[in-house]
Amino acid sequence: MDKKLELVDLRKQFNAKVVPVKNVSLSVGSGEFLTLLGPSGCGKSTILRLIAGLEQPTSGQVLINGKDVSRLSPGDRNIAMVFQSYALYPHMTVRENIASGLKLRKTPSGEIQTRIQDVTDFLGLHDLMDRKPGQLSGGQRQRVAVARTLVRRPDVFLLDEPLSNLDALLREHVRAELKQLFGTQNTPVVYVTHDQTEAMTLSTRVAVLNNGYLQQLDAPERIYMEPANRFVAGFIGSPQMNFLQVPCESRRAIVGNHPIPLPRGANMPTEITLGIRPEHVHLAQSDHEPALDGQVFLIENLGMHNLVSVRIQGQGEPITVRAIVGIEHRLAIDSTVRLAFPPESIHWFDVSTGDRIQTASDSTSVVSPSVTPTSVTS
Amino acid sequence: MTTTVPESQPRSAHQHGVRRIVLPVAVVLTVLFCLAPILWQLLTSFKTDAAIAEIPNVYFPRPDQLTLDQYQKLFERRPFFNYIFNSFLVSLASTVLALGIGAPAAYALARLKLQGERIMLAAVLIVTLFPPILLFLGLLDIVRYFNLGNNYLSLIIPYTAINLPLTILVMRSFFQQLPKDLEDAARVDGYSTPRMLLDIVLPMTIPALATTGILTFISAWNEFIFALTFITREDLKTVPVAGAQLGGASPFEIPFGPIAAATVLGTIPLVLLVLFFQRRIVQGLTSGAVKG
Numbered sequence: 187m188d189k190k191l192e193l194v195d196l197r198k199q200f201n202a203k204v205v206p207v208k209n210v211s212l213s214v215g216s217g218e219f220l221t222l223l224g225p226s227g228c229g230k231s232t233i234l235r236l237i238a239g240l241e242q243p244t245s246g247q248v249l250i251n252g253k254d255v256s257r258l259s260p261g262d263r264n265i266a267m268v269f270q271s272y273a274l275y276p277h278m279t280v281r282e283n284i285a286s287g288l289k290l291r292k293t294p295s296g297e298i299q300t301r302i303q304d305v306t307d308f309l310g311l312h313d314l315m316d317r318k319p320g321q322l323s324g325g326q327r328q329r330v331a332v333a334r335t336l337v338r339r340p341d342v343f344l345l346d347e348p349l350s351n352l353d354a355l356l357r358e359h360v361r362a363e364l365k366q367l368f369g370t371q372n373t374p375v376v377y378v379t380h381d382q383t384e385a386m387t388l389s390t391r392v393a394v395l396n397n398g399y400l401q402q403l404d405a406p407e408r409i410y411m412e413p414a415n416r417f418v419a420g421f422i423g424s425p426q427m428n429f430l431q432v433p434c435e436s437r438r439a440i441v442g443n444h445p446i447p448l449p450r451g452a453n454m455p456t457e458i459t460l461g462i463r464p465e466h467v468h469l470a471q472s473d474h475e476p477a478l479d480g481q482v483f484l485i486e487n488l489g490m491h492n493l494v495s496v497r498i499q500g501q502g503e504p505i506t507v508r509a510i511v512g513i514e515h516r517l518a519i520d521s522t523v524r525l526a527f528p529p530e531s532i533h534w535f536d537v538s539t540g541d542r543i544q545t546a547s548d549s550t551s552v553v554s555p556s557v558t559p560t561s562v563t564s
Numbered sequence: 565m566t567t568t569v570p571e572s573q574p575r576s577a578h579q580h581g582v583r584r585i586v587l588p589v590a591v592v593l594t595v596l597f598c599l600a601p602i603l604w605q606l607l608t609s610f611k612t613d614a615a616i617a618e619i620p621n622v623y624f625p626r627p628d629q630l631t632l633d634q635y636q637k638l639f640e641r642r643p644f645f646n647y648i649f650n651s652f653l654v655s656l657a658s659t660v661l662a663l664g665i666g667a668p669a670a671y672a673l674a675r676l677k678l679q680g681e682r683i684m685l686a687a688v689l690i691v692t693l694f695p696p697i698l699l700f701l702g703l704l705d706i707v708r709y710f711n712l713g714n715n716y717l718s719l720i721i722p723y724t725a726i727n728l729p730l731t732i733l734v735m736r737s738f739f740q741q742l743p744k745d746l747e748d749a750a751r752v753d754g755y756s757t758p759r760m761l762l763d764i765v766l767p768m769t770i771p772a773l774a775t776t777g778i779l780t781f782i783s784a785w786n787e788f789i790f791a792l793t794f795i796t797r798e799d800l801k802t803v804p805v806a807g808a809q810l811g812g813a814s815p816f817e818i819p820f821g822p823i824a825a826a827t828v829l830g831t832i833p834l835v836l837l838v839l840f841f842q843r844r845i846v847q848g849l850t851s852g853a854v855k856g
Contacts, residue, residue: 240748261754273749277767287753334753 191374196246206232208398214374221377221385224395230378266335267344274319281315305337343375416540430460442478442500451544459535466531467509470524477524608824634821647806655784658723666731674739692729718794727780738772774841803830
């Protein structure tokens with residue numbers, strides 16, 4: 187059976203000023219892994235709690251398998267959730283923790299036994315079954331919390347920053363494990379995180395949120411390649427994208443002293459925001475290549491690369507551009523470099539709305555329909 | 565760093581030496597200071613009348629100065645088991661009531677966003693500021709009006725009322741630090757609210773219930789004014805009142821021995837209670853529920 191979760195025009199309002207979720211619509215199908223990504227306070231956790239039924243929406247609907255569950259209690263929705271703190275019952279053994287949800291649903295005990303057996307085989311929890319959560323390490327508690335959701339065979343999995351309490355090494359390991367694990371479940375997964383690496387690595391689709399608005403809902407690579415607006419462009423990618431607000435003259439943006447042709451989608455603005463990721467800026471190979479002259483004023487070593495901050499003099503204020511440069515270019519502070527912006531890697535944004543302006547290299551529709559009415563500045 | 569280590573080592577060793585002497589001495593002195601009255605009562609309760617009256621004081625009685633007579637006299641003259649039973653019944657009932665009413669109230673104050681929550685808390689706090697001694701005359705009128713004099717209820721109800729604010733305040737702060745995720749997880753698992761409170765919240769609450777319960781029990785056990793005023797029938801008296809009213813064989817005799825024995829017997833149940841629940845109090849039952 188195909189499982190499906192849909193949010194229709196979901197809104198949560200605590201009072202006139204605090205509106206953590208503003209009319210969000212999206213759907214997650216079987217086997218899809220959707221990540222809600224955004225800075226803290228963007229409403230991602232509230233959306234998850236609305237899906238779970240731990241909060242009641244002000245308006246809008248939550249549909250599971252086509253059925254409106256907005257008014258049902260969390261226990262009647264057949265969802266399972268992993269909490270950031272794991273939330274294992276401290277006075278119960280691991281086995282009781284895993285079985286509690288099934289027992290409450292009056293699952294026959296034979297069925298409970300086999301399901302627990304399956305899950306413990308799957309997660310390798312055999313030796314821990316009779317321990318209390320207090321006797322487990324952080325990673326083990328996390329596995330038990332995951333086991334408690336898997337055993338339920340729910341219609342939707344909800345995960346609320348399940349990795350944020352693990353140390354960095356373990357987090358990378360568990361992240362890979364989670365990806366494999368939920369990949370086999372053929373059930374919609376909604377995952378909340380503020381960590382873009384987790385979002386990019388785990389998801390089949392990412393929903394970027396800010397201020398309660400859905401900014402973009404797309405596959406991870408599209409989010410990276412064709413950010414729908416300036417917020418998404420700045421939030422995804424590390425180090426952050428360079429944004430230059432530059433004047434335009436006769437369909438050309440003037441960067442420093444160097445004109446760059448505007449994309450076709452732009453209709454004669456006087457100013458435009460140019461975005462380019464540091465990893466796409468490179469040192470000009472030859473004198474013929476159009477490039478900008480600038481002075482290095484900061485070099486940060488990232489191991490494989492240097493992150494170089496360059497000050498470019500032009501008309502008016504000097505502009506700062508950061509570029510990822512291989513360590514083989516032995517750059518020094520105050521040395522002069524020539525930076526080239528490959529035209530296919532340039533992103534253009536409207537100065538006032540922050541929305542993306544389409545370029546020739548974009549795929550036909552950048553902004554998914556549900557996103558169009560919302561933008562950063564609205 | 566490396567240069568400072570050799571310098572600081574002898575100093576810390578010296579400090580360590582001073583600490584090794586001063587700390588145990590301080591501990592012994594503090595314990596002696598706190599326990600001296602109790603030890604004196606304990607000693608008195610085991611001495612013969614002659615040894616009690618002897619001057620200078622007998623701190624280390626000879627074997628022939630030791631006796632169990634004082635306890636025997638106590639039980640011969642008065643139904644002391646009866647007093648202990650009365651105290652126990654009244655204290656236990658008011659403790660159970662205080663916890664039974666106070667804990668749910670505290671949970672509601674901690675978890676629900678109630679209108680006027682601050683006013684309620686302020687009201688609860690103000691009650692604790694009232695000295696009970698100012699209340700007992702008014703309460704006596706109430707007790708008379710409801711015809712509750714010489715009834716256990718005349719003690720159980722005021723003791724519960726007086727201990728409720730403390731119970732509510734302590735339990736509320738406990739519930740506030742109880743991770744809310746656990747309750748959310750229980751609801752997602754399918755627990756109904758009553759079952760969640762019973763199966764998930766209550767087991768984690770036991771240490772806090774034990775702590776506040778003991779405080780309530782002790783305060784009810786030791787209460788004197790109400791017990792003296794509202795109860796006049798001999799067979800309903802509680803230990804503190806009965807102990808204070810112990811008379812000698814003649815009006816001119818103060819029965820130090822039986823009074824000491826009564827004090828010891830009145831304290832033992834409390835000591836046992838605290839010792840029994842101590843492990844539960846110290847044990848942090850929530851460990852392992854969430855990270856940390």
